[in-house]
Amino acid sequence: MGTVEAFIQTPLGIARLEGDEKGLAAITVLNSDTEEITGIVPEVLEEAVYQLREYFEGNREIFDLELNPHGTDFQKRVWKALLEIPYGKTISYFQLSKTLGDVKAIRAVAAANGKNPLWIVIPCHRVIGSDGSLTGYAGGLHRKKWLLEHESPVKQGSLF
Numbered sequence: 001m002g003t004v005e006a007f008i009q010t011p012l013g014i015a016r017l018e019g020d021e022k023g024l025a026a027i028t029v030l031n032s033d034t035e036e037i038t039g040i041v042p043e044v045l046e047e048a049v050y051q052l053r054e055y056f057e058g059n060r061e062i063f064d065l066e067l068n069p070h071g072t073d074f075q076k077r078v079w080k081a082l083l084e085i086p087y088g089k090t091i092s093y094f095q096l097s098k099t100l101g102d103v104k105a106i107r108a109v110a111a112a113n114g115k116n117p118l119w120i121v122i123p124c125h126r127v128i129g130s131d132g133s134l135t136g137y138a139g140g141l142h143r144k145k146w147l148l149e150h151e152s153p154v155k156q157g158s159l160f
Contacts, residue, residue, distance in 0.1 A: 004042040008049055010056055011150075012143045017045050017052075023066030024048045026117040029139050048121075055120060058150070061087035063121045071115060078112035085126040088151045092130040110135075120147065 003025065005018045010029070014037065018026040021044055041049050047065060054060035069079060081099050085091055091099075093113070097106040116124040119139055125147040129135040137144035 004044060006041040006045045006049055007037045008041075008052065009037055010052070012139070012146060015052070017048055019045055019048065019068065023068030024118060024121065025068050025070060027052075027119055027121065028117075029119070029143065052120065056150075061151075065121060067118060067121065069117045069122070071112070071117070074108065075112040075115055078109055079116055079118070079122045079124075082113070082116065082122050082124055082127070085123055087123075088153050090126045090128045090148065093127055093135070094130050096127055126151075 003018055003020050005016055008015050008017065012029050014030045016028045016030060017024065051060055051063050051065060069076070071079065077100060081096060093106050093110050094103060097103045097109045100109060113124045113127055116122050119125065125137060125144045134141050134144050
């Protein structure tokens with residue numbers, strides 16, 4: 001069996017999930033709503049769809065899925081380190097580089113972070129600039145901001 005895909009509606013737009021029997025390979029948020037969501041989910045993606053829905057409902061903080069992202073060995077090292085960032089917490093690119101053992105590799109670490117094919121599940125949105133700024137995010141800064149607010153233990157209420 002080859003790679004299969006499923007489409008789900010999320011608060012951030014329609015997401016396309018791709019994977020096979022080896023695991024989830026990619027999650028992409030589409031910038032258009034032209035995909036038709038049929039509700040048909042291939043069996044190998046059912047658990048990923050279920051866990052993502054739980055996450056967006058606020059009922060899941062840790063994913064327990066077989067992952068099979070495609071990338072270089074260095075990228076995979078960076079992505080593995082991202083999995084160690086706890087829900088609701090952030091670290092800087094500098095801290096992430098330090099964790100990986102080479103603070104001079106900050107640009108390479110940032111580039112690998114930007115190539116992460118499994119947004120949310122591998123939480124690249126939890127990496128911010130050293131000054132606390134929401135620096136680059138492949139899915140768009142508005143999505144990064146939404147994800148960080150979604151995971152924040154302090155929910156912002158409206159005054160009105």
